Amino acid sequence: MNLFKSAGTLAIAAACLAPLPAAAAPRCEIDRPVVFAALDWDSAAFHTALARFVTETGYGCKTSTIPGSSIPLLNGMAHGDVDVTMEQWIGVLGEAWRKAEATGNVRIVGVAFDDATQGWYVPRYLVEGPDAPAPGLKSVADLPRYKDLFRDPEEPSKGRFYNGIAGWGAEIVNTRKLQAYGLDADYTNFRPGTGAALSSAIASAFKRKKPILFYYWGPTWVLGRYDSVMLEEPAYDEKIWEVLNSDKPVGKATAFPTMKVYTTANTRFIAQAPKLVAFLDKFRTSNAEASRALVRMRELGGTDAAETVAKQWLRDNPATWSAWMPADVAARVKAAL
Incomplete structure (x- = not known):
């Protein structure tokens, strides 16, 4: 028996059976946490939880939030304290949005849903x-x-x-x-x-x-x-x-329009993170989908209900959200679920 030949064969076999190196973890486009607006209503919490999970697991970024109401957080985004707002009701904000947009510091990047x-x-x-x-x-x-x-x-x-x-x-x-x-x-x-x-x-x-x-x-x-x-x-x-929606004296009123609700971002963030912005541009749910998720959130209760329901929605709707991102990003999100 040729011991040298046997040893070489075993070494080759062991190398073949060894696990392949894990794919390199994704590297975030920015070297700090992505800051999301934590608006104080349930549908915004659900959509923000969806986006944060994808941002963290698919794009390798850390995230954080700043809680508050729509106008203070819009001002925060104009000042650069907030990167992304997943539900910007521009049709309601009216003059407040126009003033923020005029600064050149905020911009629409997508439509979260179009039937509010x-x-x-x-x-x-x-x-x-x-x-x-x-x-x-x-x-x-x-x-x-x-x-x-x-x-x-x-x-x-x-x-x-x-x-x-x-x-x-x-x-x-x-x-x-x-x-x-x-x-x-x-x-x-x-x-x-x-x-x-x-x-x-x-x-x-x-x-x-x-x-x-x-x-x-x-x-x-x-x-x-x-x-x-x-x-x-x-x-x-x-x-x-x-x-x-302006500061002008009001004489008449009218019904609320059925409106689009937008995803918006700080323009500095937009320049720094084009891959994340491409994902946010494609992000889209609907009134009906979100309402069903919100009923489940209510039934669950607790401070982590939005995160729990967001993960379940991702498990249940892979064909929908996979279209929002490249295949390798979608694979990482699926693995994290």
């Missing part, structure tokens, strides 16, 4: 059915007749309108709508302290089958779970909408 809705809602049990207390309530023009139904416990001579929280672009629009419709004489402009406080007030009213008049938007778990009716407003008029 907003409006003023009441529970269906208030306006439909044999025992409905307000069958004649169809539009905002009917609200003065029903102010007692929505009585504000702190100001009983008026009804209560649940607006968005201070700092939301929609809160400013709603405040101007109340004035334009002449409803500020009959309704208090109640602003809950947080987005969670607003949804809790709505959930509590539905649980007890009580009256409530509230602003809300979709996609959300609230409109997915609670059967609500949007009150009619004058048909959307672009010129009136522009005035509502």
Whole structure:
């Protein structure tokens, strides 16, 4: 027996059986964490969790967030403190977005979804059915007749309108709508302290089958779970909408448009991270998809619900999100799941 030949054969065999070196880990385009805006509503939390997971596992970047409301975080992005906002409701922000964009420091990089809705809602049990207390309530023009139904416990001579929280672009629009419709004489402009406080007030009213008049938007778990009716407003008029979203005196109001919600970024980040920007440009969900995810988030509860549901959505929809990125990036994301 030739020991030298046998030893050589064994060495070759061992080399062939040895595991191949792991593919090099992806190298992030920037040498610091990518900072996402942590906006204070659920659909934004879901979309941000999706983008962060892909950014970390597929592109090898660290990420962080800055929490806040839409206008402060828009200002933060204009100043370079925030890199990416996954849900920029530009149609609501109006003048605030135009001012930020005029600085040259922020830019649209994609469309997160293109079928967002907003409006003023009441529970269906208030306006439909044999025992409905307000069958004649169809539009905002009917609200003065029903102010007692929505009585504000702190100001009983008026009804209560649940607006968005201070700092939301929609809160400013709603405040101007109340004035334009002449409803500020009959309704208090109640602003809950947080987005969670607003949804809790709505959930509590539905649980007890009580009256409530509230602003809300979709996609959300609230409109997915609670059967609500949007009150009619004058048909959307672009010129009136522009005035509502400006600093000009308001005389008329109009319905919210069905709108696109954008992904936006700081222009310095855009220049530094073209591969990530290409991913953000292709990122796209829908009102219906997001609403289903938000119901699951609500059922799970907890501080990590958005991350948990985002990972499950990625597992369930590989054909959708794989198209947002190169094949090698998609492979790394799949492996991380």
